[in-house]
Amino acid sequence: MTSVIQLSTPSALLEARGARVSVDDVVALEGLTFVARGDRVLCAGDTQALFAAVSGMPLMPRGQATPGDAPGEARVVAGSLLLAGRDVSRAEQLSVMGVAPLDPPLPPAWTAEAYVTWSARLGGAGAFVARGTAAASLTLVGLGHARHRRLDGLALPERRAMMLAAAIVLSPEVVVLEDPLSGLDGMAAAFVLSAIAAATRGRRALISTGRLDRTGPTGALVGGASDLLVLSAGELVFAGTPADASGGRRLFALVVRGQTESLQEALSARGLTLRAGAGRLLVSLPEGASTRAIVEAAAEVRAPIVEMVPVI
Incomplete structure (x- = not known):
């Protein structure tokens, strides 16, 4: 055996x-x-x-x-x-x-x-x-x-x-x-x-x-x-x-003053996703997108960006 x-x-x-x-x-x-x-x-x-x-x-x-x-x-x-x-x-x-x-x-x-x-x-x-x-x-x-x-x-x-x-x-x-x-x-x-x-x-x-x-x-x-x-x-x-x-998608951590829900809607309209972290917001940028889309969305809903830091 x-x-x-x-x-x-x-x-x-x-x-x-x-x-x-x-x-x-x-x-x-x-x-x-x-x-x-x-x-x-x-x-x-x-x-x-x-x-x-x-x-x-x-x-x-x-x-x-x-x-x-x-x-x-x-x-x-x-x-x-x-x-x-x-x-x-x-x-x-x-x-x-x-x-x-x-x-x-x-x-x-x-x-x-x-x-x-x-x-x-x-x-x-x-x-x-x-x-x-x-x-x-x-x-x-x-x-x-x-x-x-x-x-x-x-x-x-x-x-x-x-x-x-x-x-x-x-x-x-x-x-x-x-x-x-x-x-x-x-x-x-x-x-x-x-x-x-x-x-x-x-x-x-x-x-x-x-x-x-x-x-x-x-x-x-x-x-x-x-x-x-x-x-x-x-x-x-x-x-x-x-x-x-390294697949092209990037992630940024944001600190904003207010208007979080409005910012999430504005980002979604631009094809971006946002989720809450501990004290920060995490925004995922698809390949080809730039941080300008984040800045424009924040300006549109009057959500002041205090900090924006690349994570990946």
């Missing part, structure tokens, strides 16, 4: 079913529903709350916090959010991922090797193993020469690469990177892109970016992504592949 071997199918890298995410008990994301099965998922737009929920790291350390500010703790309070099949609401994902947050506070007098070694120790590695894996991780991301330099002597791209080394020091199944190219261009961006390629080789990656720019350095992240998620105004506005997003 021939036996049949059942091959297990890997869980989706990121999956949400009606997920609601709150930050300090204020709803930040509502009704997230998607399945991203590829090995490299790029999240673009207003991703801070999602990253904080998945990483388990509060928002405050990465911002310009002042005494008395709320910590920025993000939690899944309804529905489900899974990373590699692990329940984020129960912090199950922490056992399979490594995280590289965007520019967290660093101890200036520490060396790069000391920081990555301590990251390994915090993850449960013994002293000898931690030192060895730290050195190997730093070399992998292009910082072997800088192992013994103080953190306050590292340039910004080097600090970003060091955070990647810390994220992979214990060989996690998934690496989660927060906006790693933010504020970088030219050789600085190229250095970090090389570090990302090395750090994510052979493992799945969830990467965020504040802007979906196909022409700058972020274009390399877009081109290498298997899945693309775009968040705006507290909701998911696009889920698919990067190729799907």
Whole structure:
């Protein structure tokens, strides 16, 4: 008798079913529903709350916090959010991922090797193993020469690469990177892109970016992504592949002062669709249409546009 071997199918890298995410008990994301099965998922737009929920790291350390500010703790309070099949609401994902947050506070007098070694120790590695894996991780991301330099002597791209080394020091199944190219261009961006390629080789990656720019350095992240998620105004506005997003249709987020219903009617008359988000209106432009149609519709119904930002 021939036996049949059942091959297990890997869980989706990121999956949400009606997920609601709150930050300090204020709803930040509502009704997230998607399945991203590829090995490299790029999240673009207003991703801070999602990253904080998945990483388990509060928002405050990465911002310009002042005494008395709320910590920025993000939690899944309804529905489900899974990373590699692990329940984020129960912090199950922490056992399979490594995280590289965007520019967290660093101890200036520490060396790069000391920081990555301590990251390994915090993850449960013994002293000898931690030192060895730290050195190997730093070399992998292009910082072997800088192992013994103080953190306050590292340039910004080097600090970003060091955070990647810390994220992979214990060989996690998934690496989660927060906006790693933010504020970088030219050789600085190229250095970090090389570090990302090395750090994510052979493992799945969830990467965020504040802007979906196909022409700058972020274009390399877009081109290498298997899945693309775009968040705006507290909701998911696009889920698919990067190729799907380049089909010609564009999405804009608007802030207007009044006359919302009249604006919706005026836009519909021009073949445009509008829906409400959290504090913004989302307008979809078909291929060939320009933002002039939005401006003309707003002028027609006397709906002042305070802000108009491209989402895709």
